Amino acid sequence: KQATSAADVVGKLEEYGLAFSDDLHLFAEEIFSKVPWKVSPRKQKTYENEGGTGTGSGKAVFEDQIEFIKESMLKISKAKSELETLHEDRRTLPIYAHRDSLLKAIEEHQVLVIVGETGSGKTTQIPQYLHEAGYTKRGKVACTQPRRVAAMSVAARVSQEMDVKLGHEVGYSIRFEDYTSEKTVLKYMTDGKLLRELLGEPDLASYSVIMVDEAHERTVSTDVLFGLLKDIARFRKDIKILISSATPDASKFSDFFDCAPIYRIPGRRYPVEIQYTKAPVADYLDAAIVTVLQIHVTQPPGDILVFLTGQEEIESAEEILKHKISGFGLEIPELVICKIFSNLPTELQAKIFQPIPIGSRKVVLATNIAEASLTIDGINYVIDPGFCKIESYNPRTGMESLQVTSISKASANQRAGRSGRTGPGKCFRLYTADSYKTKFDDNTPPEIQRTNLTSVVLSLKILGIQNLLNFDFMDPPSNEALVTKVGRQMAGFPLDPMLSKMIVASDKYKCSDEVISIAAMLSVGNSIFYSPNGEQVHADHARMSFHTGNVGDHIALMNVYNSWRETNYSTQWCYENYVQVRSMRRARDIRDQLERLLERVEIELTGCPNDLQAIKKAITSGFFSHSARLQNYGSYRTVKHPRIVHIHPSSGLADNFPRWVVYHEVVLTTKEYMRNVTELKPEWLVEIAPHYYQMKDIKDA
Numbered sequence: 262k263q264a265t266s267a268a269d270v271v272g273k274l275e276e277y278g279l280a281f282s283d284d285l286h287l288f289a290e291e292i293f294s295k296v297p298w299k300v301s302p303r304k305q306k307t308y309e310n311e312g313g314t315g316t317g318s319g320k321a322v323f324e325d326q327i328e329f330i331k332e333s334m335l336k337i338s339k340a341k342s343e344l345e346t347l348h349e350d351r352r353t354l355p356i357y358a359h360r361d362s363l364l365k366a367i368e369e370h371q372v373l374v375i376v377g378e379t380g381s382g383k384t385t386q387i388p389q390y391l392h393e394a395g396y397t398k399r400g401k402v403a404c405t406q407p408r409r410v411a412a413m414s415v416a417a418r419v420s421q422e423m424d425v426k427l428g429h430e431v432g433y434s435i436r437f438e439d440y441t442s443e444k445t446v447l448k449y450m451t452d453g454k455l456l457r458e459l460l461g462e463p464d465l466a467s468y469s470v471i472m473v474d475e476a477h478e479r480t481v482s483t484d485v486l487f488g489l490l491k492d493i494a495r496f497r498k499d500i501k502i503l504i505s506s507a508t509p510d511a512s513k514f515s516d517f518f519d520c521a522p523i524y525r526i527p528g529r530r531y532p533v534e535i536q537y538t539k540a541p542v543a544d545y546l547d548a549a550i551v552t553v554l555q556i557h558v559t560q561p562p563g564d565i566l567v568f569l570t571g572q573e574e575i576e577s578a579e580e581i582l583k584h585k586i587s588g589f590g591l592e593i594p595e596l597v598i599c600k601i602f603s604n605l606p607t608e609l610q611a612k613i614f615q616p617i618p619i620g621s622r623k624v625v626l627a628t629n630i631a632e633a634s635l636t637i638d639g640i641n642y643v644i645d646p647g648f649c650k651i652e653s654y655n656p657r658t659g660m661e662s663l664q665v666t667s668i669s670k671a672s673a674n675q676r677a678g679r680s681g682r683t684g685p686g687k688c689f690r691l692y693t694a695d696s697y698k699t700k701f702d703d704n705t706p707p708e709i710q711r712t713n714l715t716s717v718v719l720s721l722k723i724l725g726i727q728n729l730l731n732f733d734f735m736d737p738p739s740n741e742a743l744v745t746k747v748g749r750q751m752a753g754f755p756l757d758p759m760l761s762k763m764i765v766a767s768d769k770y771k772c773s774d775e776v777i778s779i780a781a782m783l784s785v786g787n788s789i790f791y792s793p794n795g796e797q798v799h800a801d802h803a804r805m806s807f808h809t810g811n812v813g814d815h816i817a818l819m820n821v822y823n824s825w826r827e828t829n830y831s832t833q834w835c836y837e838n839y840v841q842v843r844s845m846r847r848a849r850d851i852r853d854q855l856e857r858l859l860e861r862v863e864i865e866l867t868g869c870p871n872d873l874q875a876i877k878k879a880i881t882s883g884f885f886s887h888s889a890r891l892q893n894y895g896s897y898r899t900v901k902h903p904r905i906v907h908i909h910p911s912s913g914l915a916d917n918f919p920r921w922v923v924y925h926e927v928v929l930t931t932k933e934y935m936r937n938v939t940e941l942k943p944e945w946l947v948e949i950a951p952h953y954y955q956m957k958d959i960k961d962a
């Protein structure tokens with residue numbers, strides 16, 4: 262008989278042995294009243310054959326109803342319990358007990374320094390508390406992060422906790438990617454992004470609270486924000502500034518902000534047992550892998566976190582681990598390998614937080630990102646090889662390099678602490694106790710002492726702050742006019758000054774259309790081409806086809822972009838040409854943004870498809886200080902501040918040895934390599950940058 266009421270349905274369900282809570286009874290009724298019971302013509306026929314009669318009646322329909330309600334209830338109860346779990350999680354965080362007193366302290370002080378161990382809930386909870394307390398009625402709450410990945414993943418988490426769509430009330434904004442809308446009240450963003458917003462809104466009028474999070478990381482942007490926010494706080498009495506840090510020593514922040522009070526969130530930490538190696542290890546990657554396997558086979562349940570230095574290392578570790586565990590027998594539980602680093606595509610980032618099958622173990626291969634900015638629950642074992650990659654910069658030569666160096670004691674302790682969040686932990690240090698004591702610095706020097714500051718200094722200049730910090734300019738502009746006009750145009754682009762200069766110069770050479778494609782491709786980084794195992798020959802062949810005529814790497818990048826555009830951005834084309842579609846989409850996105858920015862700084866979009874010289878001159882205008890000339894034996898010497906460099910093997914000009922080149926960057930691996938190289942005529946240097954080069958610089962020796 263057809264069900265005529267929800268009670269009927271529920272009765273039947275109970276008859277089937279399906280117990281539901283009272284709450285779900287209500288849902289059953291709601292569903293029953295809302296769902297129009299329709300039967301498809303095909304099914305209708307079946308019912309009739311089976312002896313059923315009429316529309317929407319009969320036994321089969323009843324079963325359909327039950328089936329539908331059962332499914333809906335399960336879905337609802339699953340979603341409900343997930344949300345409930347999230348809410349319960351919120352209440353178990355160390356910060357929760359201090360919610361009210363923290364809000365009170367914020368109310369009473371304009372600037373507050375907040376200290377709490379990583380994982381205590383600062384980043385995800387404080388903005389929500391502020392929202393609940395009504396701060397967002399007066400303006401947005403910004404929470405800055407030194408890392409893009411952290412901004413994205415935290416925003417995603419908070420939007421889940423608030424049960425809203427990401428990009429609505431909760432959003433994130435990072436370079437080239439704005440995931441916010443008019444509705445957004447909690448905005449997670451990189452510190453660099455806020456700095457950039459300051460250019461357009463010097464008093465941050467649309468914000469009610471700025472939380473400078475992960476302040477202990479002391480990135481350049483964070484350091485610069487400190488100075489600017491201190492100033493803003495003086496004339497905007499209604500704005501709140503929160504400085505939050507994971508390291509206990511916060512007196513520096515407090516001193517800087519005129520003795521701002523420090524609010525400490527008491528941590529909850531379990532003991533961590535630390536083990537050192539007896540002798541130095543020869544190959545830490547190898548040692549890390551062996552340790553993972555040992556833990557997996559011999560230690561009680563609990564996930565493993567391994568700190569490695571970069572994407573390449575992580576991917577090779579992943580491959581080796583996969584290979585090793587494939588040889589394990591069925592008696593060894595599953596080992597789920599996850600990874601996290603800044604260039605990892607968004608959809609893969611979420612994997613580190615996803616639950617794994619019962620009985621299995623997770624190993625997370627991470628860069629420094631997992632040291633403080635991201636908290637992964639369930640970690641009981643940490644493997645710390647003692648290294649990280651940091652950017653270092655030589656202001657005299659303009660040389661930037663990422664170098665693997667020993668971490669500091671502070672970092673090592675932070676890393677170890679990651680294992681003791683949810684229970685007693687173990688940390689395996691792949692170095693000796695003696696190295697820790699004698700070779701590790703106490704703290705990592707702040708980035709401002711070791712990086713390229715040009716774009717920051719330029720931004721400060723645009724803000725009218727000429728002398729805030731006495732940094733060295735890499736390439737000081739020759740005259741005031743340059744700073745005010747070209748400089749202002751340059752600052753309009755979210756790119757480093759050389760790329761911006763290249764775009765601004767493209768106006769003169771009437772090739773802005775081509776040059777923004779090149780800038781977009783360069784901004785994507787070195788992930789355009791790929792070369793799968795066993796297909797290297799084909800991949801190389803495809804890659805070299807863009808270099809026909811030895812046009813140089815910049816023009817080759819443009820050729821890739823244009824060819825893709827001609828296929829109407831085809832994914833298939835990317836596969837066929839060994840080009841990463843994800844990178845191309847990003848390039849397209851960046852290019853679209855650059856195109857819109859052109860208009861804003863009044864540069865016309867013009868193309869000169871057949872005039873490669875014009876394009877090369879525009880490139881040279883941006884990168885004139887990156888010039889080098891051929892020496893004996895295929896090496897190159899940079900023109901100013903002489904230094905020996907080589908063409909990177911991935912370059913289309915690697916076997917071509919042009920006499921003069923301009924390069925995008927120098928990377929230090931086994932040698933100092935110029936990456937992305939284009940040939941130039943030496944006289945261009947004097948023509949384009951007379952304030953920098955004289956004839957004697959380009960005379961033949």
Ligand code: CDP
Nearest residue numbers: 379380381382383384385414415418636638
């Ligand atoms: O900022 P803090 O280190 O004090 O903590 P948090 O980032 O707010 O993290 C609080 C909790 O949220 C941790 O237990 C994390 O595991 C969880 N969380 C998460 O599950 N997914 C994220 N993307 C971020 C945090």
Ligand code: MG
Nearest residue numbers: 383384633634
């Ligand atoms: Mg945090």
